[in-house]
Amino acid sequence: MEKNEKTSLAVQLQTPAKRMFWMEWRGRSITYISVWIVILVLLSLLWFITSKGLQPFLNGEVTLSQFFSSNWNPQDNKFGSLYIMLGSFMVTICATIISAPLGISAAVFMTEIAPKWGKKVLQPTTEILVGIPSVVYGFIGLTLLVPFIGKFVGGVGFGLLAGTLVLSIMILPTIISISVDAIESVPQKYREGSYALGATRWQTIWRIVLKTALPGLMTAVVLGMARAFGEALAVQMVIGNVPNAPFDFFTSISTLTSMITQNMGNTVPSETFNQILWSMGLVLLLITLVFILLIRFITRRRDA
Amino acid sequence: MNAKLIDRFATLFFYAVAILIICTLIGLLGYIVIHGISYISWEFLTEPPGSYILGQVGGIAPQLFNSFYLLILTMIITLPIGIGGGIYMAEYAKPNKFTKFLRLCMEVMSSLPSIIIGLFGLLLFVQYTGWGYTLAGGALALTIFNLPLMVRVVEQAITAVPREQKEAALSLGVTHWQTITKIMLPVALPGIVTGAILAAGRIFGEAAALLFTAGLSSPNLDFTDWDPTSVSSPLNPFRPAATLSVYIWKVNSDSLSTETAAIVSGGSAFILICVVLLFTIFARLLGRYIYRRLTSS
Numbered sequence: 001m002e003k004n005e006k007t008s009l010a011v012q013l014q015t016p017a018k019r020m021f022w023m024e025w026r027g028r029s030i031t032y033i034s035v036w037i038v039i040l041v042l043l044s045l046l047w048f049i050t051s052k053g054l055q056p057f058l059n060g061e062v063t064l065s066q067f068f069s070s071n072w073n074p075q076d077n078k079f080g081s082l083y084i085m086l087g088s089f090m091v092t093i094c095a096t097i098i099s100a101p102l103g104i105s106a107a108v109f110m111t112e113i114a115p116k117w118g119k120k121v122l123q124p125t126t127e128i129l130v131g132i133p134s135v136v137y138g139f140i141g142l143t144l145l146v147p148f149i150g151k152f153v154g155g156v157g158f159g160l161l162a163g164t165l166v167l168s169i170m171i172l173p174t175i176i177s178i179s180v181d182a183i184e185s186v187p188q189k190y191r192e193g194s195y196a197l198g199a200t201r202w203q204t205i206w207r208i209v210l211k212t213a214l215p216g217l218m219t220a221v222v223l224g225m226a227r228a229f230g231e232a233l234a235v236q237m238v239i240g241n242v243p244n245a246p247f248d249f250f251t252s253i254s255t256l257t258s259m260i261t262q263n264m265g266n267t268v269p270s271e272t273f274n275q276i277l278w279s280m281g282l283v284l285l286l287i288t289l290v291f292i293l294l295i296r297f298i299t300r301r302r303d304a
Numbered sequence: 305m306n307a308k309l310i311d312r313f314a315t316l317f318f319y320a321v322a323i324l325i326i327c328t329l330i331g332l333l334g335y336i337v338i339h340g341i342s343y344i345s346w347e348f349l350t351e352p353p354g355s356y357i358l359g360q361v362g363g364i365a366p367q368l369f370n371s372f373y374l375l376i377l378t379m380i381i382t383l384p385i386g387i388g389g390g391i392y393m394a395e396y397a398k399p400n401k402f403t404k405f406l407r408l409c410m411e412v413m414s415s416l417p418s419i420i421i422g423l424f425g426l427l428l429f430v431q432y433t434g435w436g437y438t439l440a441g442g443a444l445a446l447t448i449f450n451l452p453l454m455v456r457v458v459e460q461a462i463t464a465v466p467r468e469q470k471e472a473a474l475s476l477g478v479t480h481w482q483t484i485t486k487i488m489l490p491v492a493l494p495g496i497v498t499g500a501i502l503a504a505g506r507i508f509g510e511a512a513a514l515l516f517t518a519g520l521s522s523p524n525l526d527f528t529d530w531d532p533t534s535v536s537s538p539l540n541p542f543r544p545a546a547t548l549s550v551y552i553w554k555v556n557s558d559s560l561s562t563e564t565a566a567i568v569s570g571g572s573a574f575i576l577i578c579v580v581l582l583f584t585i586f587a588r589l590l591g592r593y594i595y596r597r598l599t600s601s
Contacts, residue, residue, distance in 0.1 A: 020479050027481030031396055034388025035406060038455065041448055042409050045416075045424045052427060105321040113318045122322055125329045131580045132332065133509025135549045136573045140335055142556055143566055169328060176325075200307050202314035223415070230417025232512040233553050257419050257512075262557075264423070264516055269431070281423045288420070292412055 046285070053282025056275040067279065072243045079276045085283060087246040088255040090160060091235065092228040095167035100221045103175030104210075111183045112205055126173040134170065138237035141166040146238055155250025158240030163255070166234050171224035178223060182216020183209060218298050226291035230284065232257035256280045333577070340574025343567050352524065356555055356564045364572055366522045369538055370439070370545040374518065375507050377443035377541060382450050383500065389451070390458020395484055414452035418512040421448050425517035437544040442518025449513050450503055457499030461492035494594035498587045505583035509576060511549035519544035520554050548576050
């Protein structure tokens with residue numbers, strides 16, 4: 001009798017109760033469903049934007065060569081968007097040229113020059129900068145920067161310069177925080193080795209720390225560029241929204257995002273103009289994907 | 305000697321950059337405060353907006369309400385999916401191709417420009433469903449915007465739970481799922497709450513994803529009618545709703561009187577910044593408080 005009880009307990013312990021099995025199965029399914037929701041949402045987003053963006057070309061209303069020309073005149077059914085795309089690139093590149101050196105220098109300051117003081121003051125500063133909504137940046141650009149440029153620098157104020165300055169402040173926190181991570185992951189012994197050889201702090205930073213952290217710093221800059229490229233409202237408020245050639249700092253230009261923001265609500269879905277806006281959305285999406293691939297490429301090289 | 309001189313100059317340069325960035329922030333905040341605080345009054349916070357095209361300032365009550373309501377709706381949708389996804393990534397994901405693909409998806413989704421999410425929302429939640437501009441559509445679009453961040457927050461919080469706690473629970477014979485919900489989630493909670501509040505600040509200021517989903521207008525709200533199915537009820541999720549940040553953009557983009565626009569958007573921007581900063585500070589304080597309580601007990 002006693003022996004019998006023992007074996008049944010052993011059997012019980014060896015085969016977990018059905019209830020527990022179901023509980024585990026149910027929990028696992030819940031998490032699995034959540035993950036699949038994310039995947040399905042992303043795939044349907046890619047699919048919808050792509051098919052909608054290709055529509056004007058598949059319908060034959062606009063040809064690709066027309067779309068990539070510089071002849072923009074919606075009243076006359078001319079939708080050459082070259083200057084608009086170039087506008088997006090110009091404003092992104094100019095903002096990065098200002099922001100990348102500043103951001104990396106700030107990160108060096110926080111990690112190498114004054115870690116205690118720098119962390120205490122600069123870290124919250126970047127956190128607050130990140131938290132300021134983009135319309136507020138746009139509002140400040142519109143009411144402070146645009147009149148200032150128009151009065152003291154040149155032109156009407158709206159244009160590439162205003163867009164560049166607003167964006168360079170907006171992407172600064174992104175560049176700073178990722179650069180800090182990159183620089184902090186440089187092993188301490190590299191610095192000690194450099195100092196032991198008699199190098200100054202600047203020589204150590206320039207020749208050892210920044211060189212070692214380079215892939216991380218590049219990731220920071222590319223992520224900043226991606227953010228600048230996709231930013232819509234702040235840019236739309238200060239850029240002027242006229243699709244001129246974007247090679248002058250003081251004339252109003254347009255970008256992909258500003259064009260979509262400004263005109264999507266004012267056009268009806270049956271118009272070619274409206275459909276072209278979706279094509280611009282597709283271009284924006286594709287270039288964002290290129291940025292992401294670029295980051296993956298950079299980080300993979302670091303891992304190898 | 306020369307190298308030392310260069311080193312001095314470099315140090316000076318780094319200090320200059322740091323001071324420049326701090327001054328920029330102080331300048332930005334100062335500008336918002338100076339241009340906003342004088343327009344704030346009880347009326348501004350509690351009255352419906354005037355027709356700013358005619359130069360009436362009015363208030364921001366419906367927009368402020370919409371912003372908070374939209375935030376709550378978004379969180380109700382995001383939190384369960386985000387926690388589920390985060391648990392999967394932290395506990396169930398095996399190092400295989402599917403997990404790699406999943407991480408790529410999260411990465412792509414978190415770096416999508418918000419205007420693209422807005423366009424997708426316009427297509428799916430406005431045109432395809434036939435709802436028109438609605439709060440529900442806006443909340444769903446913001447969910448897409450917020451989900452990758454939420455998943456990452458939950459994943460990091462769960463991964464940070466000490467291994468011993470998990471092993472102790474498992475060794476008592478409870479299932480993996482019970483270990484996660486009864487042991488690991490409570491320990492991870494402070495991290496999740498802090499991350500969620502920081503995400504809330506981000507949602508609160510977001511506008512580009514909402515322009516074409518929740519719309520640019522707000523119907524006349526009757527704040528005594530709390531029946532969610534009624535058309536003029538503030539709680540009705542199937543009504544258009546301009547949030548505070550969308551309102552700032554709209555006032556600036558189609559007002560003829562720049563003076564009125566400056567007053568309305570100056571005051572609104574001040575309120576917006578205050579709320580976002582409060583979220584940030586609150587998240588930090590709460591995180592620190594819970595951390596202290598957990599470590600001392």
